[in-house]
Amino acid sequence: MIGHLTAVWRFRHFLLALVRLDLRLRYRRSVLGVGWSLLNPIAMTAVFTIVFSNMLGSGAKDYAPMLLTGMAVWGFLKEAATVGSRSLIANEAYIRQSPLPYTLYPLRTVFGQAIHAGISLLVVVALLVMVQQSSRPLMVLPAVLPGLVLAFLTAWAVATIAAFANVYFQDTQHMLEVAAQIGFFLTPIIYTRDVLDRQGLSWVVDLNPVNLFLDLIRAPLLTGNPPELGTYLAAAAVTGVLGLLAAGTTAWLQKRVVFHL
């Protein structure tokens, strides 16, 4: 596994060059550039804010940042899994040409998505500073950082597993999309956690790993209070387990997957 990671490191120039290309293509296709890709969550936030903020009894001032942050975190994990699941198939030409470590390709996807989500989060932080008229969202950033790192590693692990699965069963990608659609409503993103609690679904939220990352990233940004140690540990455990699964999958399939591409 260490050897695998050093191989990934050795090809970092290749990886980063492709990530840069992906981002440029993503933002260049539109006149507004980066703005366009932010417009989607912002428009959704606006609509949801108008519809839901009164219904949930919280003002737009609180609701909009909550939604925007939640969607950035959710969007990152979801895209990493769904887009990442195509990464081995999409990079087949490279795979057929050079013996690179396979996890490099999901990493390409995750890197791009992470930068994209990072931009959204920066917008959120700026918005929060303006709305709250305080620097607390900035002060809490160091406490958010571990959560971001763990989310990145989790996304890499999930993307790797999904990518291998997708080579063998090409409907993995579609099933992930369906699962993500269901998951979106079982995760406190457009509403606060107590809405789900009232439906007797609190156990779902407790088991939902995405919720951990919301607690690690969204909660501190909104409240200004750093997450509890237990939350860090739980997320680290989830990341560790997924990382081991991804490493196991890679070790198991890396010598065969090329014959199935």
Added chain:
Amino acid sequence: MARIELTDASVTFTVRAQKKVTLKEYLVRGLFRGSVNPAVQVHALSGINLSVRDGDRVGVIGHNGAGKSTLLKLLAGIYPPTGGAREVDGRICSLFDISLGFEPEASGWENITYRAYLQGETPASLKGKIDGIAAFTELGDFLDLPVRHYSSGMLMRLAFSIATAIEPEVLLVDEVLAVGDLSFQHKAQARMKEMMSSAAVMVIVAHDLTTIHDLCTTVVWMEHGQVRMQGEPDEVIAAYVESVNGPPLPRAAAA
């Protein structure tokens, strides 16, 4: 020190009659999957022993489908051996399938950098080479355009120029590449010759027996994924020609 060592190496894989199985299908038809979509074992290579040392030039001959290309892919590390062992020391340059793996939306310049990084260059080492690579392509201002606008000949020029820009220790070549128009072909052949003489070891797959005879110090004759014969170029080529043409009556060159 470059070195290739194959010990009883095999490549076996399963292909299915219907290429892809979805998970749904797999679950639903799981019980009688065997009859619906039978798996076929392909023994692409079996029991290959090959030992190549500095200075060796190995030519691989045989019919189509004999496993020559699979052998190159095995040596390049693209296919892992499913049995036996493969050891290759030295910087590898593979000259096959070179027109694969371009980013269509990126410009020629950018694709040069990606491919060079893929071959293990760093931004620092590439700096000194990139102009040479660009000049060799003779594509001029086209290098600023996205690669998807290139003709296949232009793509080949680009691919060839990048692939041959490194100084390999282990050179793996499939066929004589038909690269671009006539003038470029001359240039490409000269570049190939240069690489072939500078590489520590070379393995070349070709159908042109004269080339093999002139270039190689050892010839491997492959048949059905196995080594039928291996040894001095004269002997192996003669035996191969004989098997293709039947008994040694006419001394015509094999196709």
